[in-house]
Structure formats: structure tokens, C-alpha cells
Amino acid sequence: MNSLFIWKIGVKSITIQIDFLKRDHFMNTKFIELARSKMGAVVQIYAEGYAGEEVKSILNPRLGDLKDWSGSGFFIQNDYAQDIIITNAHVAKNAKSLEIMTMLTSEETFQVELIGLVKNNEPDIAILKLKKGELKRLKSIAKKEIPYLSLKNDMNITRGTSIKAIGYPMGMTEPNITAGEITNFISGDRMSAEKFVTDAAINPGNSGGPAIDEEGFVVGINTSIYQDADNIGFITPFMFIEIILKNIFENDSVCFSDIGGSFQKNSQDIANALGMPSNTGIIVSSIEKEGFLASAKLKTEDVIISFNNTPIDRHGIFITDEHYHRRNIFDAFKLIPIGQKISLDIWRDKKRMSLTGVSSAYRPKKITAKPIIKERDFVDMWGLTVQALSYEILESFNATNVYTFYQILKNFDENKERLIVTHVEKESPAYQQEWSIGEVLTSINNFPIRDLQHLTEILNEQQDLYKIKSEEGTLGFFKRNNRQKEIKIVNPTMFLK
Template identity: 25%
Template sequence: MKKLFLAAMLILAFTVNAFAIPSSFSPVVKKAAPSVVNISTTKTVTRQIDPFFQDFFGGMFGGTHPFGFGNSGLQKYKSTALGSGFIIDRDGYIVTNNHVIEGAEEIIIKFQDDREFKAEIIGTDPLTDLALLKIDTKGANITPILLGNSDTAEIGDWVVAIGNPLGLGGTVTAGILSAKGRVLGDGPYDNFIQTDVSINPGNSGGPLVNMDGEVIGINTAIIQSAQGLGFAVPVNMLKNILPKLKKDGKVYRGWVGIVMQPLDEQLAASFGLSDTKGVLIADVTKGEPGDKAGLKAGDVIVAVDGRQAQTSRELAGIIGSKSPNERVVLTIIRDGKRQNITVRLGERPSNNQTAANYYNVKPKQRAGDIVVKDIDAQQARKLGISNGVIITSLNEDTQAYKKGLREGHVIVLLNNKAVNNENDFYRIYDKIKKGDLMAVKVVLPNGSNFIAFAKSE
């Protein structure tokens, strides 16, 4: 009986091991590899020539550079780059990364059987680093790949990358899905799949496939200083924008016109909230959809059309998936009460406004941990406000400083009460007891946000 038990355990161990580690990735490769293509791009680049060579040859040849650089010291040359992509249908549509083809004057697609085609750009979306190309197949036989479901892919799943790293076409590497929802700080819609699959320059734009040979991600980024850290755009993000790229050549996204800020425990407490789930509105841009709908700074958004939005990134993703002119219902908490506000979305601007330089800070007025004075009219106009106070002195040993408050910041709200001048600030400030929470709304040249901290004096 004991021998029978041991034999059963050995069989079970072998069976588990067989399911855990594939005996071969060959079936996956045979299914997916014919759909993967190499992408070669060419563009004209202009660079400045070293003044030494410009002066030297200019002097020798009477001001004309022998190599055609001219008197300007600028040289134009053709630059080539390599990447990967994959075919998604028999009409010749190909997906890759935007950074692979950005600025390209010529794009050549090469198949695994050495066939080559010129490609045109159908659409690009820099915010997700995705691009859609098309080739004229002229009736040639091509094999599209299947798009999987990145939402159902699980951490620990086996995955395979196929691409053109360093120009070595048809390279296959394997590993596991290491994490999901990674934020690298590249954009507002960061939601990367992390993998330990070996990814190198040239893999960009190629597919990350599951064991069924379906695309679950588009290989996009690596961290050069680390090993086993590759990142891919989830394929579901591609599927969401694909119709828009085909139709319009770009992605028109919904826009509320608010400055979002994540909630921490102190901010949540200062607004009377029991947890940090939700997104604080730090500012509402005048004339934008949010302003027209009645949103206010200090509101906390907790849901969109009944779908929870617990973080700024979640909210940006939900709104960004909507189209301009679409109506959404925002569930907000204002003054401790939940209410719904309907917003007709605008169109997200293509570029964010850049921050201006900080303004000069005036001399100190009153002693204390936080010293303020009235903002002057010129500073107010630069910030787009009518009133407020500017911090002229701040004790660096206070929690206010540790939480990010600084000299030169302009305060317009204190504990959700308007601060029009120095008297307003100190009237509210002096009533707050030492150790009690206080929250200020700070306006900066590049936006505004709330800062919550315990009063230290």
C-alpha cells in the first residue's frame, strides 16, 4: 500500500510539473510567427557640424565645405531604424509602436519569407505609443494573428515575445507575465504589462503572445539598467482605439477640464471622507465641460456612469475611453453629501500647457510657521485668479513643509473657505487648534492642488 501511495505521488508530481512547464514553445511559435513582421524606417536627420571642422574646411575651400555641409554648419543625412509589428487582418493592417515609425519618411515591411512591402501610416496615438500601418498585399497570402484578452491574462502565465531585436528577425524569447497595471510615468494612460521575457531594441512593436498564440500585449519598453524588466501595452487598450485609428487616423478622447489629485489619509479626513477611494478635484478650468456642468474644486469624484474610479489614473482612463460630446454621469461627494452631475465631454487637448517660472517672493510680514501676504494684481493675472495670498515664509520643520507646501505658493482656499486676502487667511488659520488637520488649495503656474497637514503652532 505504501509503494502504491509513493507511485501515485510521483505520477501526480510529474503531471503538475508537465502542466507548469511547457515541454516546448514550438506550437505557439508556429501559430504566431508567420504574422510577425520586421519594420525598417528611414528619415532625414539634421545635425550641427563641429565649428572646428566648419571653420577649417571653410578657410581652405573659400567658404564652401568639401563635403557639402555649406556655410550653415548643418548636415543632413538619412537615418534608419528597426522595429517589429504584426498583421491583424487580411486587408494588410499592421500594428506597431508609435515610436518605431514616428517621423519616418519611408517604411518597409519585411516578412519572415523575405517578402517586402512599402507601408503607409493609417493612424497614430502617441499617448498609448501605438500606431496602425497598412500594406498593399496585391493579393499575396498573409496570415493575421489573433488578438487575445489582456484582462483575463494572469500573473505567472507563460508568455512569448517574437520580434526583430537588433535586426535579428524572427527571434523568439519566452518567460512569464510578471505584473499588470504598471505605471512608468510616460503618460496619463500608463497601464503596462510587465514580463521577464528577454526584450531588446528592435523588439518594439512586436507581439507578446499567450500559450494559445494570441496577442495579449505589444512590446514597448525595457529598463536598460535592469535585467528581466520588459513592458508591453495591453492588447485590450489596442482593441479600444483600433476603430478610431482606422476611421480618423488619431484618437479623439473625452475631456472634463479638471485638475485631478489623489487622496491621502489626511486630505480625505480634511474633507470628511472615511477612506481615500476617489479623486479630488484640485481645480476646474473655466469654460471647460466640468465648469459648465457645475463641478467645483474640492469635489471628490468616486464613479463615472456607476463605474468606480478610485484613483486619478482610473478616472483618466475611463474618461479617455469616451468620445467628445458624449454625456457621462459623475458621482461626486461635496460637503460630505453624494450627488450626481451630468457632464457633456469636450475633446482632450493634444498637448498639456507648460509650466511658467515661479514668481519672486516678497519680504516677510508676520512671524509664525506660515507667513503670507496679499498677492499683487500682476501675479494674480499670471495665475488666472483674482485673489489669494502668497507664502513669504515657511518653517521647514513643520508638517506643512514635509507635505509639500513651499514659499511662493499661492493659497486661495483654507479648509474649503475662500482666502481673498491676508486677513481672511489668518482669521481662519488662527481658529484652527494645534494638531488639527487643515487643507489648503495651492495655485501654481502649472496648475493647482490641495495639501493637507496638521497645524504645528
Template identity: 25%
Template sequence: MRRLTITGLALFVLAGAAEAAMSRGFNRLLEAVVRIDVREITFEDGAQRFTGGIGSGVIISADGLILTNAHVASPSAVEISVTLASLERVSARLVGWDHWTDLAVLRLDLDEVRRRKLSFTSADFGDSSELYSGQTVYAVGTPYGLTRTLTRGIISNNNRPFEDKRGVNGYETGLFNTWLQTDAAINPGNSGGPLVTEEGKVIGINSRAYIGAENLGFAIPSNIARRVSTELVLHGTITRSYLGLVPRELQDLEKFYALAVNTGMLVDGVDPGSPAARAGLRPSDVVLTLNGQKLDGRFPEQLPPIQNAIASLPVGSTVRLGVKRGGQTLELSAVTEKLESWVGAEWAFEKWGLSVRKVSRAYARENQLTDDSGVIVLGVQPGYPAAEAGLARGDIITKVGSEPVRELDRLKAIYSNYEAKPEPQLIEAQRNRRISLYVIKP
């Protein structure tokens, strides 16, 4: 009985100490967290449609810049409204997004803020490199639409690799950074909200969690968020270099490749037609040096920084790769290209009930297409001409009549001719490299 009392007392004291520490910076941070409502356009199912989503964000500057996730606010957003801590709603626009790190920057409509005499505070960043496992952190956000929800946990791991080729609304993410892992409860709607220290410093942007698992949440470290947001504000986008090698950790294979410890990164795959392929790099090569710098890629968490080092090179720069192939050592050189997503531009042709996406180079490589010409059918509306013709999701349209369709604009031009003068159109499309013909009739 007595022991119990003491324990209870000790807890009380500890809690009191934590509260005292939190009170200063923490309230200011809470004032900087916002709810974000987004209306966006989608091109699924053969039509242009609008959908809505809810996320979170944090104001990071006095002039109204907001940091959130790329999967909350993307270029397909047509209307973004932000709910401030004062429960006032203000509109915002997208400054830039980067799906590779799942980050987006918005700017509050400052005219509206001034006109309506609203006020807000901004949060301060902490240094994510100083985090340690076990450190107490808090997540703030809008899980399931529950505005201003605060959850608490610890840093479970401060260097988690996590790559998802379709992770941000179908776009690639996580190749160039590691993540903070936390057991602070993170649910849908927490996305874009900050992960903060007891002092209220933003050390991460909450991004994703394993659904159905217990408390396995992931956040983008603030040091990456700072760098990315600065660049997005300056250029609206982030340009990266592409080599086309798929790296893999060397873990346990050092002996097989007869390597000295702490060196090398295994090449698991080489994208066909990529700069790495043209340079002669082959799967199962081991890259020992990159521009003279030794590489250590023995463990999965060491790969994103290496990928980032390649991506950070200027586009068109020459990369020297020191490569071990069997018993021999080679020096290969490749010229980087601009990194592109596998997701191409999208559009809907309403009268045909057809929505499409441009074939990207990455898509062409993945699907072993001869080149990146054509558009992929995203969806067809039942009962509309494209569906009646027999076109289906996944078909690649390469020709209309006798005109090759290399670019999306070509198809848009053909469509506007059709709108002016509807006539049957002979469509050539391929699926699994089988070429079929279809007729779209008015």
C-alpha cells in the same frame, strides 16, 4: 543521480506540452510580425535633418494594417519600410498615431504587394482583460536590429500605471491607460512588436522598459490597442476632452479628508486658465462624483481609467463635478476643451540656422506665460545668423520688427519676405520672462 534524471525528464515533458500548444496559432503569429525601418525629419539644432530608426510591428488585418508604437512611427516619418516575415521589404504609410497610448497604425502599400506577388498573414487579438499575473507570454520583435527575436516571460502585473510627460519622442504618454508589465526581455527595437500568449494571440504591444533594470518591460494592453487602432483607421486621430485637473491618489489621506471608504479622487493641481480652473476647482479639493458617477481614486492604478473617462467625453460637453472642500460639498460644472499636446508644430528656417516650435497652450501653462503666442527656439546652428544674433534654445520669439508673431505661419511669411529681400530683422524674444532684442543679419 536518479532524482536528477527524473527532474530532467519532467522538464522535457513539460516543454513538449508547451510546444504542442504553441505550434498552432504561434507560427501564424510569427508570420505576422514585421520589422519597421523609419526615416524621419527632426528640427533640432537649428536645421531640418533626417534620422533613422528601427522598430517592430504586427499585421492585424488582411488588408495590410500594421499596429506599432507611436514612438516608432510618427507624423514626422518621411519614409516607412516594412520587412515581412518572408524577408521582403514593402513600403507603408502612416494611417494615424496617438502618442497618449503610444500607438500608431500603418498600412502596407497593397499595390506593391500585389505587383510583387507577396503574401502575408495577420495576427489575432486576445482579450487583455483576462490576463493573470504569472501567465506565460512571449515578445516578438527586432531588439537592437536583431530581426525576428522571440523572448519569453510572464505577466508580472496586468494593471501598471505609468505616466511620462515626455515619453514618446518628447510627447506625453500613459495618462489614459495602464500597462501590462512583463519580464519577457524587451530591448530597444522591440518597440511596436506584439506581446502574445502561447496560442499566438496578441494581448499587448511592447512599448518600453526600464533601461539598466532587469526585465521590467511594459506593453499597451490589446483591448486598448484594438479600440485606438479602430478609431485611428476611421479618423486618423483621436480626439479627447481636457479639463485641466491633475489627479492624485487619495491613498492614506481618506481620514484627513473625512471620507467614506472607496470614494473620491484628490485634486493635486489645477492648470491655470483651464476649464477646471474656470469652474472654480482648487488643488486639494476631493472629487467625489463625475456626472453623478462615484469616483474611486484611492490608488495610482485607478487614476488612468478616471482620466480616460474624462478624456472620452465629447469636446465641449458639460461635466458636473461633485466636490468636497473642507467641510462643505459643492457641485461645480466645467465645459471640456479639446486636449492638446504640449508639443507644437515645428519648422526650420534654414538660412537663419534656426528651428522653432509653436508655443502650445499646455507649454504656456507649464511655463506660466501670459498666453500661447510665439514660437520657441528649438535650436540654432553655430555660425548662422540666429546664433550670431545671440538667440539660443528655449528663447520664445514674440515679435519681428513691429509685427507680433503669434502663430508659426506669421514667422514663415516674414521669413519668405526675408528670402526675397534679405534685410536685418529686429527680433524680440523672451527667456524666463526677460525680454531681449536681437538682430538677425543676412
């Protein structure tokens, strides 16, 4: 009796398992077919330009060599133009020329141009556009419309969400499709952006391609892998694409909204001292002159307890009913279009009050990043290569000369542009007078130097002798002969060969 009962239960269990397998097979086959149908929107990107991250070529811009690389991208449905292509910033950065190839037209290539990118790769997004006439040529050769991809229109992405990553890894000439899931989320902060984590294979060349869900919507951009681990890749979330398109076309800015200050975690002791009923919310610890916090007329020691009617805990995390994904105030703020009003509830002077401010673009107040090679102008004079200090130069010194790195930070004044010696030519007049890399120029002929333009103006006044001093106290005397050409600001792109 018992054995018959067990046997019957077993048959039922097997039947149920077979039904599940059939359903899973059907769903997987459907997803595969859907991913294949999206391949026409995915393009291979060919770039020629300057890698731009090598220390020696950052400090001495003449050393740049032209290189070529490839990546992926995709046509996106949007409200602004028919020929917009999304990719990663690191795919398009420092490219002199960009071309795409698509499955729609066999091996034809089409020229594209960069219309905007996030310079520090946080988030890692660039927007490309077909050059004039290329959209018409593409359609005439393809004899069909472009199958644009659409961004996901809700935030319902959880751990375990199935995805397909599409792209052209390792320079393959046809799209590659890999399967995986969203396995985790990495929160951002003021200087970095939120990322999705996936176990789908993402390889060099795959960067910039779309990751789509089972409905065919783009959930993000295939971006990078974690070098020291297997099956850990990173996807730039779809929300940032929508915001950057809006900011570029409506506000002429590739920046994201910025909070304009910093915060401190709340505690029970602080909450008690401020007369708060609980220790929720984050404490405003600093406010910049320009930014959202200033526009909302916040003060230091104010406690932000809600943001657009969503409560915030003492860690700066939004308190919602959705427990599958934590989002902090920095991540949320980046997703607000520039110029939009934001409401806050705060705690001040032992009472709750409401304020409103307007979101504004991030404006760096400290060392400016210049990841784009054409922005790295310099001046050559008597064997000295002089550039305006940038984040890339500082990082290069950190890798090659830690003492110089700390000296620059020690004396840094964010209100002044600092002109720094990044290269000294051997056997040059400056070399003979023992000038060194890392010297910060302060004056010429006792005139304080403001910037590169001011430097060249003084140098071209045809003086008999130029007295140059550095912040470190180094002194130099240099002569110009009558045959010496006008000293100009030089752009490093002229040295690319």
C-alpha cells in the same frame, strides 16, 4: 510498516509529479506550436528617416542626416481595413519611407504608410497601412490569406500569465520567439500610459512585435527594456490598440480621452470638513475650460466617488473585486472612446449627486510636443534660426543650458506662441550684434510678433531697416539688400541627405 507506508506515498508522489511534467510539457509544446503559427502575421519594418532626438539637430535643423533602422509589427484583425499593421510609435516616428518584409513572401518588401501615431509615445503605438496596390501584390505572391492576429477580448491578465514575444530583434531576417510571463503592472497618470512588465527578452528591433498569450491572442506590443536591470521589459497593453483604432477611424484623432483637470487625494480631515461619511473618492483641484470635467459641470472641491458605477478610493484607484491589478482613474479614462457618455457620482454641498459628461480628446494647453521632424518649421534671418517653442526644444536647453531652460519656464505664457532663437551662425550679422541662443523674439519694427507666419510677412515688407527686440532686452538692427531673396518658412526635411 511505516517504511512501507512511506514508500507507497513516495511512489504516488512520483507518479503525480510525472503527470504534472507530462502535462506541462504538452502545454508548452502546444504553446510553442501556436506561437510558430502566428509568425506569418509578424512583419519586419525597415525605416529610413531622421532620428530626431539629437540635441544639436533639434536646435539647428540643418544638421539632420538620413538614417535607417528596423523594428517589428503585426497584421491585426479589425473592423476598418484588411491591411492595418500595428507597431510602436518610436519605430515609425520621423520615417521618410517605410517598408515591410514578411515570412509569407520570402524576402519581398512592401511599401507601407503611417496613418497615425501617439506623438509622445504614451502609449507607444503607431498604425501603419499598406500603400495602394500592395495588399493585392502581397496576396498574389504569398498565394494565401494573411493570418491576422486578434486582440485579447477580456481583461483577465494577471501576474504569471505566460506569453510569447515575437519579433525581429537585432535586424534578424526571420522572426524570433522568446518566452516569459507578465510579472507586474505599472500604472499611468495623465501624461503617461499604463504598461505591462515582462521577463521575456525584448531587444532592439523586437519593438513593435506582438506578445501573445496561450490562446494566441495579442496581449500587447513589445516596447522597451529597462536598461539597468536584467529580465525587465515593457509591453504596451492591448487595450490601447483597440481604442486608438476606433479613435483614428471614427473620430479622425490619434489622441486619447483626457480627464481635463487634476485631483487631490482625499483625507479624513477633508472628508470630515466636507461632511462625507468616509474619506473615499478624489477631490477635483483644477478644471480646464475644455475637457470632460467641464462637460460634466464639475466644480473644484467636488469629490468624485464613483466612475461609471465603479467606486473610487481616496487615491483615485478603482475599488473592484479583482485584487490582482490596480487601475487608476487616468488609466481607465484613456480606455474610453472619444465622444462617449460617462456617469459620475460626486459629493458636493454635503450630499451625494450624479452627473454625466462626454469624453473628449486631449488638447495640450502648455508647451506643444513636436516629435515629428516635419512639424519643426523654422525661419532663417541674418544668422538667427528661429523656431516656435516646443517640448523638444525645451528639453534640449535643459540638457545644454539650464539657465535658458529656467528663464523660458519662468516667463512662459501658454496663450502665446513663443518664437525662440535656437541657433546663431558664427560671424553672421546676428552674431556680431551678440544675439544668443534662447532669446525670445517679441517685436519687429515695434510690431508684436504672433507666430512664424506673421514673422515672415513682416520681414518681406521690404523695409530698409529692421529693428528686432527680444524678451531679454536684446536689440538688433538688420538690413536687407535688393538681391536678398524672400524669407520663407523652412521645413527641416529639405536638409535630410
